[in-house]
Structures are given as structure tokens and as C-alpha cells.
Amino acid sequence: MEAFTTHTGIGVPLRRSNVDTDQIIPAVYLKRVTKTGFDDGLFSAWRTNDPDFVLNQPVYAKGSVLVAGPDFGTGSSREHAVWALRDYGFKAVLSTRFAEIFRGNAGKQGLVAGILSQDDLEQLWKILEENPGTEVTVDLDNRQAHAADATFRFEVDDYTRWRLMEGLDDIGLTLRHEEDITAFEATRPAWMPKTLPARTAD
């Protein structure tokens, strides 16, 4: 994972709440077995059918900081939603509330998911709509976003921020504690489920 400290790019105001992961990338794009190349699926229904959709406006099309309404990333656990945002070029999403699985997935892939207050969200939307193409700087170190002359504080938990800034691989971190895992396994009761050897009803 690439380390993240700050990023500056065009802010994209997405004035919608409950943007579920089926909207971010529909299920038909989930059949691939690769981890990249999902940008064509990003918001595909809206990009195809709605000329007013924000990413269909040339000034926002090259955006890399998405500013979305509450409950972003709800629904399906598909990490493809994060891959699609990343592949399109987004480096950060700011919203007042994220679905937890989405937020977890973002943290694994180097996509910043920062939580803004409702007032700040409204103000940031206003800046990005009144002056389309305005750049937003996402400063992860200080947990601040800057746009025009305004500064907004966003929340990211300490651990995720540290991992993002260091670009650390979670599995490698966990395997530092392999002895603890082995010790824990030795205490597990015998009745715990085992898939092997396979048993079936007949």
C-alpha cells in the first residue's frame, strides 16, 4: 500500500445520501477476478443515464476528492467499491457518516475516508458548487481539509491514520503476533466447528 500524507485534487460534490455500494459499482462488474481495472464500473448507472450527474460535468470529471452525503458506502461488503473509486483516481472521500465495512475496506487500500461535521459538509459542498474545479487539500497528518480559504477538520481513527501514513500491510503487522495466535488456538475447546473432515447429512 502506498503511504499517504497529503493530497491535493479537484473536489467533487456528490449531494446524495445513502450512496450504497451497488450504486458505486453494480454487481455485473463484480465478476472479474482481478484487483484493478474497475474504473469503468464506478457509478456506472448514473454516469450512463444521468447527464447532470456530477462526474459527467467536465469540470469535475478529473476529481480526486469526493465529498458525499451521509451513509456513504452502505449495503454490500464488496471491496470492489473502493477499488473502483481508487482506479478512477479518487484518493479521499469525505462524508458525515460511512458504512463501517466500506470504511474498513478503504483503510486497507489507501483511500482516506474522513468524517466531516454536517455544517462543514454543507459549507464544503457550497464552495465546490459555487466554484467548480476548486481543489481540496487532504492533510492526513493534521486531519484537515483545505478548500478556497476554508479549513475543515475531519476524523480518521488513530490506528487507520498511522497505517495509511506508513503504508503498512495489515497481514504483516498481525503476523508479528503469530505466537499469540498459536497460544490462543491451544486454548480453544474441542467442540468448536471444523469444516474438515467434511460431514454431510447423507
Place this chain on the structure above:
Amino acid sequence: MAGTLAEKVWADHVVRRGENGEPDLLYIDLQLLHEVTSPQAFDGLRQEGRAPRRIDQTIATEDHNTPTIDIDKPIADITSRTQIETLRRNAEEFGVRIHSLGDKEQGIVHVVGPQLGLTMPGITVVCGDSHTSTHGAFGALAFGIGTSEVEHVLATQTLPLNPFKTMAVTVTGALKPGVTAKDIILAVIAKIGTGGGAGYVLEYRGEAIRDLSMEGRMTICNMSIEAGARAGMIAPDETTLEYVKDRPHAPQGADWDEAVSYWKTLRSDDDAVFDAEVVIDADTLEPFVTWGTNPGQGLPLSGEVPAPEDFVDETDRFAAERALEYMDLVPGTALKDIKVDTVFMGSCTNGRIEDLRAFASVLEGRTKHPDVRVLVVPGSARVRLQAEQEGLDKVFLDFGAEWRQAGCSMCLGMNPDQLAPGERAASTSNRNFEGRQGKGGRTHLVSPVVAAATAVRGTLSSPSDLGADVAPSDLQPVA
């Protein structure tokens, strides 16, 4: 110290407490895999030269992409076929148990786990699928994860996680005839909203929950994610033990006794403190239906399509406006006047044998509305076999429904079972998102008995709308 059910299960799985803001490292007892969210995880293992840590705590099946007809022929869609073949190859390479299309144990992961007796109280269960919350019905801590986490669990059998908050969802009283577990959970989501459960494990309790069968409880826990919750749980009781006992992987002999004595400790202490509580009165519940494009946009079936002005909150008002436009609905229309084109009976929410029985009990002796297509998709191959043993397939076929093979099917439309643009469905599944069941398709979420009554009348209906010929069996409370 007094604890909630979720806190107890959590505490018993902590490998290592996090220090200095680090998350806890939580042990995972069981991982379920399917073809859509696993290929990139296996690739990750290969790239790093890692092996799965516990293949004896891992099981795979094929469900999201699988066709529900002609399953003995090669899968026509090449990308779907490739994805399924990739899972088969990965299972073989890494030694993971797999139940493939055509196998009696194949089916939707969340139907297969409980059916095999792998899902049991007090364990931790994960799957790269948000509806993993289903398994919480047994008093397991079960939640959906992303593909990076699937790889993490394969490699380490653990996950770094911050503890969840707990919310008690107390459902008092008793359900009226014709009102089901599905109506309880749709009412809960309408009450707390799609983000209301964010950060919480919901524990469902109260008389109405105790009175439900295991399958009804699974329906409720299944949709916890639709309220934004990480998981849903129900404390194990006699109903749970009876369901688990003698299943293929259930503990046996002395192991069973030891397990049961532990499982009996798995309840929230009387003086446990929840971070939040909501109370729902089951006595007042009616059959519920969604009118919009998120599962929180639901109302009792006797109601009318709301107007955007009915919503005080600006975000809700704007969301309602968009939803009504997408759903092509006019405020003030009686929900029961909404015509549907397709009835979908199935999914991990309502694709179990009791669901099929409830659906059949309403259809039996009645005629399908000529304009409605009815698709019945069992949750697993074994559910299909059992339904056929009970003669339910004949009821479906006589009625004019299509009786399909097991899988996720039209719940998410990854296989050819999709709505056409503009088509409207009454669906027993879990998500009414835009385009979820097919590009441009419109979804109303309902219970199996409402789906059945709708298939008879052609408009959203409950069994009580079927008039003088209501069979007594329609009026029995069902799961």
C-alpha cells in the same frame, strides 16, 4: 463485571488486547467463502507466498453467480464461469472444502453454514458478504468483511478490530397472524434508519423474538446490515439447541454437553448496560413493505406512498424525492394499488424451508395473476430437495411459478435472473437499491406471505386481502 452477549463473545475471542489505540486482535472460528469476493484474496496469498492458516475452519460454496436453470450445462456467461472456475481452482490448490453447483450442499453461504451445523452459538463467523450477520441468530458474532480482510483471515485466522458498541432491540408482545419476522426487521430499519445501527451490534430480545423459529431469527439478523449495524445477535435458547443438535457438524457426546453448558452462559446479564436501546411493540405491527430505494424507506402495507414534504429532515426529503422518481410512484397512492410484474421468492433473507412453506400455504388452491411472473429460488440445494419431498414444488408449479435451482439469483441479479428496465418486483430479498435486481428495475421488499398474496392479486397485498377464500393456514403466524 456484567456484560452483554456481544461483549462476552468478543472477550472470549481476544487473542491480544490492542495497546495505545491499536485495535484488538480477534480470533475467527469460521470463514465462509464464495466466488465473488475471494479470487483477489487467494491471489494475495500467492503473491506473498502465504498459505491459509486453518483450512479446517474454512468452507467454500458457489452462489452469487450461479445459474438457476440448466445447471448441468456449462455456464453460458463466460465471466461468471471464469469466476466460478477460479474458486474451484483456488479451493483445490489450497485444500479448501468446496460445495460446487450440482452438489447437495451447494447454496447461499448463509443457508449452507447453519444447515451443516457449522454455525453455532458463541463462535465468530466471517464471510466476504455483508449478510454474514445472518449467523448471529445462533448467538454467534458474525459479520461481513471486504476482500482484504478475507485474505487477512485466510493468512492469520484473526482480524484487527475495534470493539463494537451494543444496542438492545427489544421486541415486546406477540405478532398478529400474517405478520412475520420480515415485518419486524423492516419495521426496525424504518424506525432507526439505514445508518441507525452504525457502530453497533444489535441484540434482538423480547417475547416476540423468543417466539420465533431459528429461521425467523435468521431473517431478522440477516438484515441487521440494512440498518448499518456491524452484526445482529440473539441469545441462544432451547429453540437454538434443538436446531443445532444432530446436524452434520454439531458437537456430539461429551463435546455436545460441554458446548451446551457454555452456550447457556451466553446471554446478556440482567444488569448489563447497552449503549443504546430501541423498543418495538409486536402487537401493533402490520405487514411491512418498502416504497423507496433504501430498506429504511418502508411503511405498513395499509399505508400510502408518502410525499417528500412529509419528511422534516432535508436529507430525507431529498432522498424521498429521488426515490419516488426512480420508483415511478405518486404520493398518496395506496400501497396496495401498486401493480407488480415479478414476484421473487428466495435469498439468504427468506430462502429457507419455512419461507417456502409459508409461501406455498398462501398459493395453494389459488390462481396466479396472469400478468405476474413468479420466481421461486430455494436458498440451497438441500432446501430444494426438502421442498420437493414435501410436495411444495407441485404447489409452485400448479400455481404457475418457476421452480429454480439454488443460489442468490435475483436478489442481486449477477446471474441471468434480472428485472428488465422499468419492471417492478415484490421481493423477499433484502435490498431495494436502484438497479439492484437489474438495471432500471424497481424493488419492493416484502415477507414471503405478502409476496404470495401479491402473486395472486397482482398488486402489493397481504393474505388478509385474499377475501372469503382465505385458507385457515394463511392466518397462522409464520416465521
